[in-house]
Amino acid sequence: MLLSSRSELRTLLIFAAVVLMMPIWLLPLGAAYPDLLQKFAIFGIFVIGYNLFFGLTGYLSFGHATFLGVGSYAAVWCFKLLTVNVLPAIVFGILVSGFFAAVIGFICLRRSGIYFSILTLALAQMCYSLAYSVLTPITNGETSLQMEAHDARLLDSWIAPHVGDGLPITHLFGIPMSGYPGFYFCAVILIISFWFSIRIFNSPFGLQLRAIKSNQERMQYSGYNTRIYLFSAFLISGMYAGLAGSLMAAIDPLAGAERMQWTASGEVVLMTILGGVGTLIGPMLGVGVIKYFENIFSSYNHDALLESFSFLPQPLAEALTFVVSPFVGEGWHLTLGILFMLVVIFLPGGIMEGVDRIRARFSRHKQPQQTEQTT
């Protein structure tokens, strides 16, 4: 059903405003530059798709980075062979990763629980090895697949041959996909993806997936073939990952095998759990936190810290720098680990649980409100 209820539309509008305004409200945090904004939007799409499967069905997939990588490779090949317009590349990326999701889902969904997780992990690691060192004519191995000057680009050379001796840049009908235009393009796709995910969350299909999570046997006894529902959800979430992967290639035409490594699959699990599994917004908060740590915290070195504490008296600033510096710069993993631990211990429902608790405290005296976002 394509029509949305009023509350859904309100959520969507607020979401769209927040996403499109990111260049403004992220400015004080030092995160308002195109590359990081693009990453927020793209990993937002990735994690929305992941949450559609993991959050609703409770099946923990450890191999979703495969689809991200496959989407990227497909998109770069489309740039190389057909055209540097991003639309065909995105469609192609979604289709190819959808195919991979179908094959992997068909195999892995024969098992559930830990066996499912291990199967996805094994297949993903196999795909990674293939990309890294076996299928190097297709993937270019460790060096990453890139566009080259002598690529065919059949469609482009047929319509209007590229002039000049530099590489052509990826574009959407003439709008270059680097910098802020690239971010706004990704942001619009993120908003559409978000809307699609609200529709799934609130649809009968979403309800059936939740029923699988709570008690799969009961579903089967009621006459449902649960595997078909699981398979569809896996396919959709794999295609989301493919979309994210092809967008990554669109803003930056390069595809490397490490995008498919198990650590990348683990990262999306972390993002989802950190933000709140099965909530609409939570996983995207997880993306924000992790990408912010990776890009901003890792860049604070000793001198930068001293400078930011320079408003304090000299000895105090140096003492503070001494205390803080192990947790930033190369120690950003440590801080992230501590944060993750704290969230999992005190807020098992992720950041969203914290938000809900605060909201509940403030509205204690009011009428109890219906919250429809959290499961």
Next chain:
Amino acid sequence: MKKQQYTRRELLKGGGAMAGALAMPSFFVRDAWAAEFRNNPTKSGKVVFGFNVPQTGAYADEGADELRAYKLAIKHINGEGDGGMINTMKPLSLKGNGVNGQKVSFVTGDTQTKADAARASAKRMIEKDGVIMFSGGSSSGVAIAVQSLAQEMGVVFMCGLTHSNDTTGKDKRRYGFRHFFNTHMSGAALGPVLEQMGNDRRAYHLTADYTWGWSQEGSIKDVSEGLGWDTVSAVRTPLGAGDFSQYITPVLDSGADVLILNHYGKDMVNSLTQAVQFGLRDKQVNGRPFEIVVPLYSRLMAQGAGKNIKGIYGTTNWNWSLKDEGSQAFVKSFGQEYGFPPSQAAHTCYVQAVLYANACQEVGTFYPPEVIKQLEGFKFDGMGNGPTEYRADDHQCFKDVLVVRGNENPTSQFDLLEVVEVVPRKQVEYKASIFGGELGPYEV
């Protein structure tokens, strides 16, 4: 489902907000277009260098040493400290007061030895911190990925430690420069050493299964087969394998009498240690002593492999035990600052930062095409490698290559490699055209 109804007023409000949000990019982008080139220091009032090194992961040791060297280079460029190799470099334009009258500052980032992370970090430096040049890297895959980004963004990249031929071969870029040597030069330099072992040797390769490993294997094969050697087998090992015993056992029965380890970092430490433990070094095959060759050596790896490196041959870009004026000055100021001698990674990164600064000072601007033209074909001396030239055709530095051997009687924990031979530049030189690739345009 109920259909949405909006009043005209609501629609106008919403539309206005949307239009404002969509017009956002123009507020930010306008300045970028007005600038003559990206991150122009005379406009922004600050000269910032970006140092993008692996701070976590397998090459973190190298990354840490590179960062130390960069900090030292910034000090010396700004006229602090004892000046290091700036005192010995010829020709020199730097005056010890920064570059073009402005003091240089720097930002750092973590590449994680991953192309994506390295590019994200480099983009952060370019888009947020406004760097005019960035440098670093401890892996060829990362260097190549970041170098193409440099070309797209129009910001010069001075490669750190990257040894694959592709960096200045088929993947070379106008905005990328490499001071470090490559696998082809390693192979050519090892030629005479291999020849001394005999003309009818049988070689067995163990190769790290990625671009650099293949590049290294190919270069050694070219040289050794040219000498009349026989390649018994070339086995690919997965990167980061940890245990190499299953790959080393077959070597014993293969009839080979030379083992070439195309490994780097922890892989080399592990495979070499196990090869020695399996007794390969003490064996006699075909009536001759069994030899092991590690084409790319570094002191940090030698430290990891301990006494197992004794008597094993390899090549290196630079070693702190060199006696020329430049090397001595660098070792002295690095030692004073940090208390131990620098590695070859530190050396190449220091030189790269100074070379870039010097080129900007020479042309009196930071405008990349001018700086690039100054660096192309630049000849210099006194930087630890003797007379050196940045070849204009592929942005590869040409200089003498060191053939080293694991020291039999080390006098200190750092005295691990002894320089056996300084192979002159003309012996390792090759035509730029053999690897293909195009540099691309000056203006982007």
